[in-house]
Amino acid sequence: MSSTTADVALVGAGIMSATLVTLIQRLEPDWSVEVFEALDGAAQESSNAWHNAGTGHAGFCELDYATPLPNGTLEVTNAVTINEQFQITRQLWSSLLSKGVLPTAETFVHSTPHLAFVSGAQDVAFLRQWYDALKGEPLFANLRYSDSRDEIGQWSSALVQGRDANEPIAATYEASGSDVDYGALARALIDAAAPAGAAVHLQHRVVDLDRDGDAWRITHRSPAGTGTSRARFVFVGAGGGALQLLQRAGIPEADGFAGFPVSGKFLRTRSPEVVAAHRVKAYGRAEQGVPGLGAPHLDYRTVEGEGSVLFGPFAGFDPRFLKNGSRLDLLRTIRAGNIGALLNVAVDNFDLVAYLVREITASKAKQMRALRRMMPSAEAEDWELITAGQRVQVIAKDSRGRGRLQFGTELVVSPDNGLAGLLGASPGASTAVSVMIRLLQQAFPDRSTRWDGPLRELVPSLGRAMNTDEDWAMDIRRETADALGLAGV
Numbered sequence: 001m002s003s004t005t006a007d008v009a010l011v012g013a014g015i016m017s018a019t020l021v022t023l024i025q026r027l028e029p030d031w032s033v034e035v036f037e038a039l040d041g042a043a044q045e046s047s048n049a050w051h052n053a054g055t056g057h058a059g060f061c062e063l064d065y066a067t068p069l070p071n072g073t074l075e076v077t078n079a080v081t082i083n084e085q086f087q088i089t090r091q092l093w094s095s096l097l098s099k100g101v102l103p104t105a106e107t108f109v110h111s112t113p114h115l116a117f118v119s120g121a122q123d124v125a126f127l128r129q130w131y132d133a134l135k136g137e138p139l140f141a142n143l144r145y146s147d148s149r150d151e152i153g154q155w156s157s158a159l160v161q162g163r164d165a166n167e168p169i170a171a172t173y174e175a176s177g178s179d180v181d182y183g184a185l186a187r188a189l190i191d192a193a194a195p196a197g198a199a200v201h202l203q204h205r206v207v208d209l210d211r212d213g214d215a216w217r218i219t220h221r222s223p224a225g226t227g228t229s230r231a232r233f234v235f236v237g238a239g240g241g242a243l244q245l246l247q248r249a250g251i252p253e254a255d256g257f258a259g260f261p262v263s264g265k266f267l268r269t270r271s272p273e274v275v276a277a278h279r280v281k282a283y284g285r286a287e288q289g290v291p292g293l294g295a296p297h298l299d300y301r302t303v304e305g306e307g308s309v310l311f312g313p314f315a316g317f318d319p320r321f322l323k324n325g326s327r328l329d330l331l332r333t334i335r336a337g338n339i340g341a342l343l344n345v346a347v348d349n350f351d352l353v354a355y356l357v358r359e360i361t362a363s364k365a366k367q368m369r370a371l372r373r374m375m376p377s378a379e380a381e382d383w384e385l386i387t388a389g390q391r392v393q394v395i396a397k398d399s400r401g402r403g404r405l406q407f408g409t410e411l412v413v414s415p416d417n418g419l420a421g422l423l424g425a426s427p428g429a430s431t432a433v434s435v436m437i438r439l440l441q442q443a444f445p446d447r448s449t450r451w452d453g454p455l456r457e458l459v460p461s462l463g464r465a466m467n468t469d470e471d472w473a474m475d476i477r478r479e480t481a482d483a484l485g486l487a488g489v
């Protein structure tokens with residue numbers, strides 16, 4: 001370990017830190033960067049392929065990204081924003097491929113069309129409204145809608161086989177959707193960062209962060225014992241472990257935040273018949289009162305070259321904030337300043353609490369019934385239950401001091417801009433590039449003019465909304481699709 005002060009230290013080696021170190025090395029090749037990862041390899045927590053659904057979230061199929069308004073219409077700005085963010089992600093990946101930073105796209109991203117799929121007259125009417133609200137948006141110009149059983153069956157025979165012929169169904173289809181192995185991507189980025197000068201310390205758990213003059217002192221534990229390092233800027237990319245570390249650092253921005261862990265579970269099959277019948281990702285409609293957690297989805301996955309299908313997520317309870325965390329994690333984050341927020345979220349979100357209790361107590365038979373609403377011919381013996389990553393649902397205080405559930409990603413930056421961290425999960429890994437660019441702009445305001453050109457070279461659309469110019473957007477989408485070997489535009 002160096003006794004000098006690093007320019008930047010990153011805590012954790014998931015997709016967020018992997019993206020940040022990659023950007024910093026392009027912008028400031030002379031900066032010293034240290035990465036501290038608690039485990040013996042990168043991306044073994046939420047970013048691991050089997051710990052998330054691998055969706056390249058672009059708003060093409062996630063019905064809960066649209067907000068119903070009191071006048072009965074749907075507000076789709078959020079879907080458009082998330083699509084813009086994923087376009088930014090794709091552009092960075094394609095630039096990194098062209099520069100040889102990433103050796104190949106084949107190991108981490110695959111064309112997998114995105115479908116929104118619903119059954120029942122009420123949800124069919126909702127999907128039609130959702131499609132009508134989005135189809136005029138330039139980034140959604142290729143989205144298709146169908147309520148024809150034959151056409152939907154061509155998109156995925158698994159969705160229609162064995163289904164009552166009288167049941168109304170409808171789907172939308174977007175050919176440019178993708179499945180992403182964020183774990184493989186994060187490992188490839190960390191592998192590229194080390195030879196470019198980053199010091200990557202595995203099995204180094206950061207246990208404390210303290211202000212130390214013009215820098216931050218990082219205390220870490222490794223098999224060799226306890227040590228300290230210093231860095232002028234620290235990014236806490238510790239996923240579920242971020243809240244505890246930000247609280248330990250004592251920055252006022254972390255005050256009042258609380259976290260509640262929800263573990264995710266999926267049913268998974270590698271049955272060749274199912275895998276052949278469903279080569280898409282199909283997202284349904286969430287139960288009322290559980291936005292962001294409850295939308296069922298049936299996902300074709302490509303992990304290490306092998307196809308499989310996942311269904312879920314099912315929620316479980318585990319007090320740990322990381323899969324490899326401690327059973328005391330929840331207790332350790334409770335403070336006088338956040339316990340009230342935690343409690344009134346439980347009272348104010350009765351639907352969510354009831355949903356979690358139902359999910360935690362659900363039997364495999366009940367999980368199979370949920371799966372059969374999407375894939376009526378599913379056979380229990382083909383499916384195994386796997387435990388995905390831990391989500392730490394963030395609770396923030398509103399202006400009246402009451403707790404509010406946050407479904408987005410919260411960026412927390414200390415007043416001196418020397419420490420930053422991320423709280424929250426959704427839409428997560430897909431937006432890592434935009435979130436990390438925002439972090440750089442916020443934490444290094446004096447560099448923003450200097451970094452503007454190099455960032456635009458990596459992400460040509462940066463600073464200009466693609467949704468305002470369909471021809472230009474299509475050109476960029478075509479270029480990135482070609483570079484990444486993806487179908488659809």
Ligand SMILES: Cc1cc2nc3c(=O)[nH]c(=O)nc-3n(C[C@H](O)[C@H](O)[C@H](O)COP(=O)(O)OP(=O)(O)OC[C@H]3O[C@@H](n4cnc5c(N)ncnc54)[C@H](O)[C@@H]3O)c2cc1C
Nearest residue numbers: 012014015016038046047053055206239241264428429430
């Ligand atoms: C069930 C589920 C499904 C999801 N599906 C999707 C999806 O389909 N698409 C999508 O885009 N996103 C999805 N997400 C979200 C996505 O997985 C996360 O947003 C993303 O992986 C977070 O990356 P990260 O780098 O912040 O955290 P992580 O990948 O969790 O990495 C954090 C790292 O920090 C390390 N660490 C923690 N504490 C310390 C410490 N004290 N010292 C040193 N190291 C430490 C950990 O070991 C880990 O390596 C899903 C999440 C879940 C839980």
